Amino acid sequence: MRESIIRLGGIWDQLSSEVAGGASPGPRARGSRPPVKLSVVSLIMDVRVAAREGSEDLAHRCTPDAIANLWLIHGALVAKPDEDLIGWWSDAVQEWANRGDAILAPHALERLYGAICPICASVSGNALQDGEWVKVPAIEVGWDDDSVKVVCCRVCGSRWDRDDNLSGLFDRMMTDNQREVLHLG
Numbered sequence: 001m002r003e004s005i006i007r008l009g010g011i012w013d014q015l016s017s018e019v020a021g022g023a024s025p026g027p028r029a030r031g032s033r034p035p036v037k038l039s040v041v042s043l044i045m046d047v048r049v050a051a052r053e054g055s056e057d058l059a060h061r062c063t064p065d066a067i068a069n070l071w072l073i074h075g076a077l078v079a080k081p082d083e084d085l086i087g088w089w090s091d092a093v094q095e096w097a098n099r100g101d102a103i104l105a106p107h108a109l110e111r112l113y114g115a116i117c118p119i120c121a122s123v124s125g126n127a128l129q130d131g132e133w134v135k136v137p138a139i140e141v142g143w144d145d146d147s148v149k150v151v152c153c154r155v156c157g158s159r160w161d162r163d164d165n166l167s168g169l170f171d172r173m174m175t176d177n178q179r180e181v182l183h184l185g
């Protein structure tokens with residue numbers, strides 16, 4: 001858990017600044033600044049809520065800082081070890097750090113050209129490349145050896161993990177894609 005908190009703490013500021021930087025006031029001008037990624041917002045909310053509730057439960061106090069709350073939880077579990085709770089928190093923090101890494105290192109994902117997002121129906125989205133916004137495929141795939149580990153849509157922030165029936169999702173994307181191609185043709 002200790003290593004995972006350090007890892008999550010290292011990427012937390014970057015995640016928070018993505019939200020702060022992307023949240024432009026007023027109506028969103030199409031084509032200017034891309035919207036805040038839902039994946040970032042949902043990760044930050046997941047961590048904030050769980051860390052606050054966890055530190056209130058286990059350490060009987062909490063701070064406005066999510067990472068500081070995780071350290072309070074860590075301290076409470078060191079002081080009074082509970083195998084189940086330690087296992088739960090270790091897995092949770094590791095998963096959050098993995099999600100953060102995947103968001104901040106999209107180059108680790110492979111772009112899937114021509115696939116259509118089943119949620120927002122996007123085929124392409126914007127990515128920051130060498131300081132400039134460029135058009136890239138909406139759907140990205142993360143590989144773990146030779147099996148699909150995660151599928152993400154950079155436009156709406158939808159994310160499907162291995163447990164979410166990825167092969168069914170793939171079939172759906174490809175069927176939608178063929179339909180679109182036929183429709184356009």
Ligand SMILES: [Zn+2]
Pocket residue numbers: 117118119120121122138153154155156157158
């Ligand atoms: Zn989408």
